[in-house]
Amino acid sequence: MKEHPLTSVAKNRGGVHVAYHKNTRYMTAQRMPVPAEVVLPMQQSIGAPCTPLVQKGDTVKVGQKIGDSDAFVSVPIHASVSGTVNAVGPVRLAGGSVCQGVTIASVGNMELFEELHAPAVTNLEELLSAVRESGVVGLGGAGFPTHVKLRVPPEKHIDTLIVNAAECEPYITVDNREAIDNSWDVLSGVYTLKEIMRIPHVVIAVEDNKPQAIEALEKIAGRDNTVDVMRLKSIYPQGAEKMLVYSVTGRRVPDGGLPADVGCIVINIATVAFIARYLKTGKPLVSRSITVDGTAIRNPLNLRVPIGTRLADIIDYCGGFTKEPEKIIFGGPMMGVAIYNLNAPICKQNNALLAFEKADYKTEHACIRCGRCAAACPMSLAPTLLKTLVSAQDTEEMKRRGIMSCMECGCCAFSCPSGIPLVQYMKLGKQLLREAKK
Amino acid sequence: MADMIVSVSPHLHSKDTTRRIMLDVVIALLPALVMAVVRFGLHALALALVCVGSAVAAEALSRKIMKREQTVGDLSAVVTGLLLALNLPATLPLWMGALGSVIAIVVVKQCFGGLGQNFVNPAIAARIVLLLCFAGAMTSWQQPGFVLWNDGVTGASPLAALKEGTTEGLPALTDFLFGLRAGSMGEVCALALIAGGVYLLVRRVISPIIPLCFIGTVFAGMLLRGGVTFALYEVLSGGLLLGAIFMATDYVTSPITPWGKVIFGVGCGLITLAIRLWGSLPEGVSYAILLMNIFVPHIEKLTLPRPFGARKGGKA
Known part of the structure; x- marks a missing residue:
């Protein structure tokens, strides 16, 4: 019998200790009221942009496909509110780039698209095509289409599925909440992937600064030693794919390679839970949880928002700013993007919106070679x-x-x-x- | 929503700053400075103040003349001036100390581009220049005692006796710990230097690798030559502790890689051993560090770790 939860098998070199600021860790994601308008960019993930399938004036319902592409590395985009298409044209993303986008004025009733149905999944091909149709990309921040990640070349044997719940970026707690509030979805997703992909061992990896999440997962994880929870040391960037594979298995992903090269697949915990829900309901990725926090946010919260909600609406819902912020960050403070206004929408891979009264800033000086x-x-x-x-x-x-x-x-x-x-x-x-x- | 900062990630930074690091080094050197004044009188304090003052002035002026960003606030010139002073005999005329500081800052540091660009340690290079120019004044060692100013009583450094292979006639080892022996003003009190070193380790300003390898190599070599007592005298004599803890660990002129630090420390130790055992000079710490400084880029290239996941011999 193994000791539960497991502990990491290898110690990462490097990394830094960052103050966690997991202020929202006890807050279940609240459902935000339907915004008046959403903006759905056609480029929300790594890969080819989608082509809009709707025109101005069209009526759409929640879950209806409004953009798709023939490219392999891409996923369709679905309407996140019910209403009327206001505009199809260029929109600006948070990072400053411009792409095609669909703007939908909401009627507020969030009526579901009638043609949605739970997909029948009995084999790998059906699973992969269902995952593609769901529109899901890595919800942890990278935004890589999940069906591409799950399509492992046949010559590569996968022996470990690593569910990434490390959440090493400060402030962000949505994965922590996913583990606590939707642990059964996580487990259901884990077993589906494990059985259909024939992966012998699953490790759900969590940093040790999230004891609640570890406890919740431990309670329901199987005792058959095929699905284990692993407690990892809290050190940034523990959740980075290569670091995680090393901590969990002791294997080094080769330079320029993927975890599959050393027999692993790494998948974010919220992504796994979403896949389970999609297989049950057929409702594609139209909303996601984000952490809204930082010194300049009046009421820090975890929020469940329709994809495409403008950042300004989210800030308003959180009580606005306590003070004019010096810096607003889309994503975590270590790898997120500093943004200059609140017009951009939430995309599929965004997991946090942070605003700070004071920017943490150092003046640049000469390198002293301290190492x-x-x-x-x-x-x-x-x-x-x-x-x-x-x-x-x-x-x-x-x-x-x-x-x-x-x-x-x-x-x-x-x-x-x-x-x-x-x-x-x-x-x-x-x-x-x-x-x-x- | 005006004036927001959109700098590149990360948006968090550690509290370390260059200024804080330099301040830590100054704090770590204070016990040695205090002991220098206690042992050698107020002339030592005057010499330290002159060295620091002229180093700071030289830094400020040269940046101004070169029309470069003013860097005097980073306190690195204070460290250089103080280190130089502690490497000088307490009896040295003040103007010679000032000249040394100017050489360290202007010639060795600023001529090569300022902080971070000098390839040898400025204080050590300046000390060696002074030694070559003023051999007499630079090797006349005041006997420590309770003196108010400079009483002019000088004597031989313990290294001269050790050169003969004997510890006879030397003060007791415990006197070395408390600074009761002849030598440069900052090097005599071993306890003060060790206290400073511990402070730097606790503050994580320096890594212990270089001091341990440097001192360990000298100790091991001298152990073979003359036994434990002899080796202990060698370690506590001359500028070994001052050099190994404060000069060889200078970021700019030592390797950043762990194995590089090992090679650097052992190299410094071997050269010091060679000079002390077979050279015509009594002391070799400064020359050892200076020579190893020159090898740093090569040591670093040899010891850079392979990137995580990179294959041996393969592409990087």
Whole structure:
């Protein structure tokens, strides 16, 4: 009999200790009132953008498909409210880029699309096509289409499914709530994937700063030693895919490779729970939970919002700002994007909206070669050296020193006493390398 | 919704700053400075103030003349001035100390681009320049005692006796701990230096690898030469503790990789051993650090870890 919950088998190198600020950890996601209007960008995930399937003036209902693409790496997009299509045209995303989008004026009754039905899933092909049709992408933040992730090349044998509930970014607690409030959905999703994909072992990995989630999952996890809960040390970026695979199995995902190369699939806990609900009801991904927090938010909350809800509506629902914020972040504080207005909509992969009265900011000074960046890098890179190479535009040496392994977790810049924006240099270096290849 | 900051992630930062790190080094050096004044009188304090003052002035002026961002606030010039002072004999004329600080800051540091760009430790390079220019003044060691100013009584450094392979006639080992021996003003009191080192370790400013490898190598070598007592005298004599704890750990001029630090520390130890045992000079710590400083880029290249998941011999 194994000791429950399991503990990690390997210790990650690097990483940083960040104050957790999991202020909303006791708050079940509230359902937000239906907004008057939603904006559904046709590019909400990694992969090909969708083509709008509706026109201005069309009437749509919740769950009705309004955008799709023929590309493999893509998922359809569904109406998240019932109402009338107000506009089909360019919309601006939070990051500043522009893509096609569909704007729907809500009638407020959230009427479900009649043609939705629970898919019949008995084999892998049916499962993958159902997952695609559900419109789900990685809900943990990366936004990679889940059906693509689950389609493992036949020559690769998967022995471990890792359910990612590490949630190592500060402030965010929606995965924690998913584990506590929807633990049966999680378990049902886990067993479906496990049985249909024939994966012998499932590990639900949670950082040890979420004892409530661990307890809830432990209570219902099977005692047959095929589905286990694992308690991980709380150290950022524990939930990063490669780090997680290493902590759980001790295997190193090869440079440029995927977890499947070492027999693992990593899937976010909210994604698993969603798949279970979709298989039961046939209702596609039209809403999601997000954490709204930060010093400038009057009432920090976990919220269940229709995809496409404008950020301004969410802030209003949370009581507005206590004070004009200096910084608003879409996502977690370590990897999220700082935004400059609240016009953008919530997309499928967004898990947090944070606003701060004071931006945590360091003035940039010269590098003193203290080596804190290299010690903190979970990928064992030397960011200070890479920065010099990027400045010199030495693409060959950058590549040799592993810049493409950088996942932009931000540990280097977090630890830098000289306030050097190292992540910016890494982004620039990767871009230079991509351009040099052309 | 005006004026929001849209800087790149991460949006959180640790509390460490360059200034705080430099301040920690200054704090760690204070016990040694206090003991220098206790043992050698107020002339030592005057020398320290002159060195720090001229280092800061040299930094401020050279940045101004070069029309570069003013960096005097990062306190690195204070550290350099203080370290230089602690590496000088307490009897040294004040103007020589000032000249040393100017050489350290202007020639060794700012001429190469300022903080982070110098390839050798400024205080060590300046000490060596002073040693070459003013060999007499730089090797006249005041006997420690309770003196108010500079009483002019000088004597031999313990290293001269150790060079002969004997510990006879030297003060007791415990006197070395409390600074009752001749030497540079900051190096004599071993306890003060160790206290400073512990402070830096606790504050996580330095890693213990370089000091342990450096001191360990010297100790091991001297153990083979003359036994435990002899080796202990060697470790507590000269500038070994000051050099190993405060100078060899200088971020800018030491490797950032753990294995690089091992090579660097052992290398410093071996060169110190070679000079002390077979060289014509009594002391070799400064030269050892200076020589190893030059190898740092190569040591670092050799010891950079493979990126996580990278294959051996394969692409990076």
